[in-house]
Every structure is written in structure tokens, then in C-alpha cells.
Amino acid sequence: MTVKYNRILLLVCVVAALLGCNKYADETKVNNEALEQTLAQLIRETPTLSRFNELLIKTGFDKVLEGSKMYTVWAPDNQTLQALDAGTLNDAERLKQFVGNHIVNLSYYTNTPNPVSRIKTLNGKYIKFSATQFEDAGLLSANKYVSNGVLHTINKIVLPRQNVWEYVSSTAYKQKAYINALDYQAIDSAKAVQIGLDPVTSKPIYQPGTGIITRNLLFDRVGDLRNEDQEYTFILLTDAAVDAERAKLKPYVQGANNDETERLSSLHVIKDLVIKGNYALQDLPASIVSADGVTVPIDKTAIIDTRITSNGTVYIMSTANVKLSDKIRPxxxxxxxxxxxxxxxxxxxxxxxxxxxxxxxxxxxxxxxxxxxxxxxxxxxxxxxxxxxxxxxxxxxxxxxxxxxxxxxxxxxxxxxxxxxxxxxxxxxxxxxxxxxxxxxxxxxxxxxxxxxxxxxxxxxxxxxxxxxxxxxxx
Missing domain, CATH: 2.60.120.260 (Galactose-binding domain-like)
Incomplete structure (x- = not known):
């Protein structure tokens, strides 16, 4: 009886094991099917993404998503893409920037952000991704993985944002002109043609007119506002406010001539309006210490507009009111x-x-x-x-x-x-x-x-x- 019972028990175990193997085989089969696809194939075979697929083909990103490198794609569905403006659709460069704004290197799942990840897209801009959002777009579906990455579907188009300097350059505020006046010419030795060495100093001699680039005193001093890799908080003053700050400081930054004095007054006002790090409105303190150690008061009632950019936040303010004693220090x-x-x-x-x-x-x-x-x-x-x-x-x-x-x-x-x-x-x-x-x-x-x-x-x-x-x- 015992032998018979043991044989029955053994048979049950074998059957259970076989059933378990079959279940594992089914799961493996599903995984293998996904891993045999590329992102380009998955998007091409998803009916609700046919419009996005057309844009991939038109911009050449379909070939990118056929490759072996890992990518993450946030694809607007067909209904969402109906909102894309004709200007973007009919401009090859703008369209490429738009599509590239939805693709990043490496795989990002919804459990990746903690709580928000700032990720560089293929167009060089940065986006923010959380467990539920891509910038201000919601996720319709998520975490569809294939051999070369992950696909998410979103319910809103996400246009590339301007960076801080691109936004400031698009305005008519005087502060833009004051920053532009800080441009100067320099030589980039990597781009210049060397034709000899100075016999006294042994320094390179470059062919005239080669390697000349434009630099900016403000960007040299506090950080390049065009740099997508660095986040900034930037205060853009109204014309009356920036002129008031310049007039207050001008007697103390007298240069060799009037032009130099004008440049110095601009530089020494604006340098303290550039803060490294991105402060959201709710996180703005009562004052911020600039890179030069100058205390800049922040009166939130003086903020007349806020612009979110790809590398930070611009606050348009009607006053700065930096104390001279905080600017001119021991x-x-x-x-x-x-x-x-x-x-x-x-x-x-x-x-x-x-x-x-x-x-x-x-x-x-x-x-x-x-x-x-x-x-x-x-x-x-x-x-x-x-x-x-x-x-x-x-x-x-x-x-x-x-x-x-x-x-x-x-x-x-x-x-x-x-x-x-x-x-x-x-x-x-x-x-x-x-x-x-x-x-x-x-x-x-x-x-x-x-x-x-x-x-x-x-x-x-x-x-x-x-x-x-x-x-x-x-x-």
C-alpha cells in the first residue's frame, strides 16, 4: 500500500513539474517575442501610433530605433498628434527637433524616477519624467519593452522648450541688449591654424583670421545660459528696474572710458541675477546668494511673469533692489x-x-x-x-x-x-x-x-x- 501511494505521489509531482515547465515556457515565449522586436517595429505595428511612425520615417529616426542601442520613446498617439501645428509639420528642422524631443538614450521605466528624472533627449534638450508624466503629458500606456528599449504612449505633444538664453533673446527687454554688449572676440586654439612660435615667449603664432570665436563676459563669469546641461534660475528685470540697478552701481564701476563703464555696470548688475540651480516658484527663498556671494532679495510680489525653459526658470521682475553694501563688500x-x-x-x-x-x-x-x-x-x-x-x-x-x-x-x-x-x-x-x-x-x-x-x-x-x-x- 505504501509503495502504491508513493508511486501515485511521484506521478502527481511529475505532472505538476511538467505543468510548471509549460507555464514557464509560455512566459519565456512571450518575453522572447518582445525581445525579437525593435522599437521601430513595435511602433510600426501599433495602429494608434501610425501618425508618429510617419514622423519617425520623415525625420529618419525610424532607422535610429532599428539599431542595437537602447532607447526610450514617449510617443504621442494619433489623436494627440492632431494638435501638432502645421508650422512644425512643414519645417524639416523643427520637425526633427520635435520628434527628437520624445526620444532619449537608455531605458527608463516608470519606476526609474525618484521622484523625477531630468533626461537629455536626442535633440539636446532635457525633459522631466516621473512615474505618471512626461513633462506635462500624462501616460496612456507604459513600460512596453523590446530588444532595444522601452515605449511609453502619451496624451499630449511636448514641444522642445527654449533654453534660458533662447527665451531671453526672444524678448525685447533691455537686459538682452546689455548682455549682447558683453560679447567679445577670442581665439580658439583648437580651431586656429598655427603658423609658428614666438621666438621670445615660445607661444604659438596663429594665422590671422583663423580660430576667432565670440565669447561673452557674463557667460564666462557665471555660466553659459545656453548650456543645456546646467540648470539656472534667471532674473529678467523690466527696463526700468535694470536701468535703476545700473545707475545705482555705475559711479563705482568707472572704467577707462564711457563704453567700458557701460559694460561694467551691465556685467556687475546682471552677474548676480544668474543663479545656478533651478528654483521653482514655491521654493524661492526670501533672498538668494549669487555665485559671487552677493545677496539678492526676492520679492515674490514683484514677479510679473514666469517662464519654464529647458535648462531652468526665468522670473520677470519689476525690481531687484540689491543693497550696495551687499554688492560692494570688504x-x-x-x-x-x-x-x-x-x-x-x-x-x-x-x-x-x-x-x-x-x-x-x-x-x-x-x-x-x-x-x-x-x-x-x-x-x-x-x-x-x-x-x-x-x-x-x-x-x-x-x-x-x-x-x-x-x-x-x-x-x-x-x-x-x-x-x-x-x-x-x-x-x-x-x-x-x-x-x-x-x-x-x-x-x-x-x-x-x-x-x-x-x-x-x-x-x-x-x-x-x-x-x-x-x-x-x-x-
Whole structure:
């Protein structure tokens, strides 16, 4: 009886196993059928996508979707494509941009975003994809996979968006003209034809007229608004608002001539209206700190329009009202971060130190130059930009080693200048010391020096600097 029961049980198990194998075989068969198709074939064989298939053929993307690379397609169905304008349909380049806006490299399923993915399309623009949406289009169907990717069907056409600069260029606001005026010509060595080397500098000599490209001071400074790979928040001011900001700043950015002053006033206003990172309206804070560290107040009641672009958001505002004190700020340089010395053979006499301030209990770094025996030895610091405003100059020079007093002098542009008097460097003084006043003749960069006493005596022509700072005196 037991043997008979075991045989029956074995038979049941075999049958169950065979049925399980058949079920697995059916699933495998379905998967294999899908994996034998390409995206081009799947779209071609889907009746509701016949219009999109026609556009694929017309633009050549059908051949792309026949390839072995992986793609994801968000295809508008036939009913949706009825809304596509004739201007796009009849313009080969616009049509190619439109179709390419619905295709990306690699496979993206609805469980991919977390919660939203920003993905570069085949036309170079970016789209945003979530579990339920492609940009502002809803998903009619999703996650149909084939050998070379995934197909989703959407209920709205998604036209390529302008990027920030394309949108600004399409407006009539003065800010566009002010940015265009910041263009300049430069040489791209990769595109220029080299015809020799300068015998003195050994720098390449290029054939005149080759490799010339147009660059822009604003884009160089804060980021290229045409760059689709970077997201921005950009403030586009009304004409009255941008002119008010320029007029407020113009007295402090006086250049060598009027044209330079005009360019500088534009650059130093607009540079702080370009913010890296995309702030949605609901996420805009009360103020934003620009790339240059300038605090820009955001009055949401002054926003008169909002434009979403392919690489960020443009807020059109009727005011900016950036404080001069936030724009024109103290210029501080750490002593231990010099740009050079009057001689290069004294490295053994230069110490970069980590010290302890006994008054505050805080550590600090400084530079200490000793026993160099060179009259008027100096250390150099390049200051990139000073506004045309009076500055008071201070330094901290702790002199926590020597017992012999020494003197040092601050100088700007000429280390031999005596516009600043020599200043005593007392022992163990951790406070700021006023060393003089300075008024730039015009806006621009300067070179600052800390100069040793005019003697070669050990311990009496040392140099010591924790930091120095130029503090603007605004009206």
C-alpha cells in the first residue's frame, strides 16, 4: 500500500513539474517575442501610433530605433498628434527637433524616477519624467519593452522648450541688449591654424583670421545660459528696474572710458541675477546668494511673469533692489595665500604657520618671513576687483615669536610706493591694525604688497601677516 501511494505521489509531482515547465515556457515565449522586436517595429505595428511612425520615417529616426542601442520613446498617439501645428509639420528642422524631443538614450521605466528624472533627449534638450508624466503629458500606456528599449504612449505633444538664453533673446527687454554688449572676440586654439612660435615667449603664432570665436563676459563669469546641461534660475528685470540697478552701481564701476563703464555696470548688475540651480516658484527663498556671494532679495510680489525653459526658470521682475553694501563688500586676503615674492631664492626663510590665538582660543594660519636679509623684500597678492570707492586697509600681524620689534609697509601696484607709511608690528598683537586709506582711480584689479623694512638686518626686516582686509567706505 505504501509503495502504491508513493508511486501515485511521484506521478502527481511529475505532472505538476511538467505543468510548471509549460507555464514557464509560455512566459519565456512571450518575453522572447518582445525581445525579437525593435522599437521601430513595435511602433510600426501599433495602429494608434501610425501618425508618429510617419514622423519617425520623415525625420529618419525610424532607422535610429532599428539599431542595437537602447532607447526610450514617449510617443504621442494619433489623436494627440492632431494638435501638432502645421508650422512644425512643414519645417524639416523643427520637425526633427520635435520628434527628437520624445526620444532619449537608455531605458527608463516608470519606476526609474525618484521622484523625477531630468533626461537629455536626442535633440539636446532635457525633459522631466516621473512615474505618471512626461513633462506635462500624462501616460496612456507604459513600460512596453523590446530588444532595444522601452515605449511609453502619451496624451499630449511636448514641444522642445527654449533654453534660458533662447527665451531671453526672444524678448525685447533691455537686459538682452546689455548682455549682447558683453560679447567679445577670442581665439580658439583648437580651431586656429598655427603658423609658428614666438621666438621670445615660445607661444604659438596663429594665422590671422583663423580660430576667432565670440565669447561673452557674463557667460564666462557665471555660466553659459545656453548650456543645456546646467540648470539656472534667471532674473529678467523690466527696463526700468535694470536701468535703476545700473545707475545705482555705475559711479563705482568707472572704467577707462564711457563704453567700458557701460559694460561694467551691465556685467556687475546682471552677474548676480544668474543663479545656478533651478528654483521653482514655491521654493524661492526670501533672498538668494549669487555665485559671487552677493545677496539678492526676492520679492515674490514683484514677479510679473514666469517662464519654464529647458535648462531652468526665468522670473520677470519689476525690481531687484540689491543693497550696495551687499554688492560692494570688504576684500580680504589670507597672508598664507600669496601670489608671489620679490625673489624666488628665499623659500627657506618663508614659513606658513598654524598658530593659536590665546585671546580667542581659535587657530589661524599666517605667513612669517624671517632672516632673509633683503632690503624691501616683499610678498605679493593679486586683488581681482576693487570698486571705485574709498577703502580703509587693516591687517593682523601677530608677531608671536620675535622679541625685537620690526616694521613693514603695505603698498598697492608699486612695492616702492610710500603712499602707506611703515607700520610697527608689536609683539603678540592679535587685533586688526589700521595701516592706511586707499581710493582706486577706477574700477579694476590691483596688486597689493607687504614690504619689509629697507634694511638687511635679521629680525628687523621680517614680514608677518595673518590677513589683510580692504573695507569699503560707502556713503
Amino acid at each position: 576684500v580680504k586676503r589670507e597672508g598664507e595665500q600669496p601670489d608671489g615674492f620679490s625673489r624666488t631664492d628665499k623659500s627657506g626663510n618663508i614659513a606658513y604657520r598654524l598658530r593659536l590665538n590665546p585671546l580667542s582660543g581659535q587657530q589661524f594660519n599666517d605667513i612669517y618671513i624671517f632672516n632673509h636679509k633683503i632690503p624691501l623684500f616683499n610678498v605679493r597678492y593679486n586683488l581681482k576687483e576693487l570698486y571705485k570707492v574709498p577703502y580703509k586697509v587693516y591687517w593682523v600681524a601677530p608677531n608671536d615669536v620675535q622679541t625685537v620689534a620690526f616694521r613693514q609697509r603695505f603698498a598697492i601696484n608699486d612695492p616702492l610706493s610710500t603712499a602707506f607709511a611703515e607700520t610697527d608690528v608689536p609683539l603678540k598683537n592679535y587685533n586688526q591694525v589700521f595701516v592706511g586709506d586707499y581710493v582706486p582711480a577706477q574700477f579694476g584689479g590691483v596688486t597689493a604688497y607687504v614690504v619689509a623694512a629697507n634694511n638687511g638686518v635679521d629680525a628687523t626686516n621680517s614680514i608677518n601677516v595673518d590677513y589683510f582686509v580692504l573695507v569699503p567706505q560707502l556713503p
